[in-house]
Amino acid sequence: MTNSSEAEPGLAGRAETVASFAHEVTLLSRLQHALHSNPALVPLIVLVISILVFGALLGGKFFSSFALTLILQQVAIVGIVGAAQSLVILTAGIDLSVGAIMVLSSVVMGQFTFRLGLPPFVAIACGLALGTFIGFVNGWLVARVKLPPFIVTLGTWQIALAANFLYSGNETIRAQEIETQAPILQLFGQSFSVGGAVFTYGVIAFIGIVLILAYVLRHTAWGRHVYAVGDDAEAAQLAGVNTRKVLISVYMLSGLICAFAGWVLIGRIGSVSPTSGQTANIESITAVVIGGISLFGGRGSVLGMLFGALIVGVFSLGLRLLGADAQWTYLLIGVLIIAAVAVDQWIRKVSA
């Protein structure tokens, strides 16, 4: 063995630094990086700006605790369904059946109480179980049979909606009957006020669900697995994640949350109406997308969805108070959706 310096004399004057890219740290790239690590930041900024703009235009009428908490009440249902939608979209899936699960579950809760005469809390448990079951069917078809989520939930959406109309006969259960016989069904419609700000239990449930999910997704093994499956299912499997189990559990939890939204819905509208929630799937996807959750899966935060839902609520109420035609709301929300996805694409280009 000879000394290495003798064997490679040419290396004596070699450069000591390792090869690297010239990395220009501009303000823009720093922003890009910050947004990449905090996906809820963009919708939060948009939300704050839109509140300030409408506040400036409308003054006290909009900037009152009444109006601001009203927005929370108006987005609570879509927000809860949006939390379920967020879970599924984080796994690179999509759930078109959310609204149908919600309304079918609320109908089951109502009809089991009034037609079958079950105690209300049993009927509520049945509704929640049914939602979870439909979620299981979705998850099983996606994870086991390997059908695309779009197709699976397109199917279960129609099935649940048709079952809803067939079972209910499109009968509305009136608020007054529920009030006297099964007030627990309207639990989430009850409210308390803190100095002019009105909070319903539904709003508390909405914020609670989002915070719990945000914690679980960030700090538990299951939560990290959900992100891993959405980011790259194959890599996750190779790393030892049981992807099927994770997928099925995600759809089941989504179904359960939607069924819960059905309960909250009864509180909100007072009655059990089979015609509610027809557009909840599209509205929840809108909230998720504006909230900066990537439709390609694995990136985004459920807090972003909360801000996304609030942005839609702020625009709807703000524009109505300004006296604008309701069509302007839809137009602007359309612009927001495209802008949100464009920003998402830009952030994805960040060098990690």
Add this chain to the structure above:
Amino acid sequence: MLNKLLLGTAFCLAAMSTGTFAQDAVTACLITKTDTNPFFVKMKEGAEAKAKELGVNLKSYAGKIDGDHETQVAAIETCIADGAKGILITASDTSAIVQSVQKARDAGLLVIALDTPLNPIDAADATFATDNFLAGELIGKWAAGKLGAEAENAKIAMLDLAVSQPSVDVLRDQGFLTGFGIDVADPNKWGDETDPRIVGHDVTAGNEEGGRKAMENLLAKDPSINVVYTINEPSAAGAYQALKSIGRENDVTIVSIDGGCPGVANVKDGVIGATSQQYPLQMAALGVEAIKQWADDGTKPTPTEGKDFFDTGVKLVTDEPVDGVESIDTTEGADLCWG
């Protein structure tokens, strides 16, 4: 070869069907927008009962959802092929359906529009419908009567159906305003009125959820609203929930239109002050009778005098009658209600 075979089979089937029905019964078709809305469910019940009574063979078709035009076109074609004598239709797309309706009339069928007039109205042989303008006018007059002198200072919320402003939406809205004594500007659209008593118009999609949200939006605009017009009873129930959440359910007058059983029960409970009741069962039963008549001796139904359609009637249901507006109470209303 295959074509000939198919053609042959089609002929056989056509011959068979016309043959059998010519022998035993007149065939009539009922085509509704959906078969989930209680209004259309009741319409179907009415038609079926009358058909049974007259020995008419009734076939029912419905779109999958409101606005499902293609299914209705297919249903008309099926009825023509079936050798039916007449068609009763509530069209989803009142303009686009005209071509198919003309095809049916050319083939010798009597076509009657139920509830929803076609565009133009004379595209059908006859129209059996509620006078929606009158329905609105009745609740408008009642609301003005109930407020008395205070009508001058009313704060009115208008909860309409949809931004696309379908004719029923416009007729009810403008009817209400006319009845209340407000200048409607252009009677062919809502939202162009300048009377300061109108706080605003918002849309409800005709359900509880939309009714609550629209009411909340208008309350945010002006919390002193004391009169609420609603396009139908589910949206009225939603509006009531919004008022209740701020403790104003007892000092606001809500009026509505439809006369469904839950709606009449809501009038009885004081949720809704008054509602205009329409009669879908009657529409369908009269329609079946007209087709039978047409099949028997070729006479067509004639429209109500002074109107371009056959008015199937509307009544105001309330437990607080006011002077000068004819009404029935909720007990009678409950006997006549649908859905």
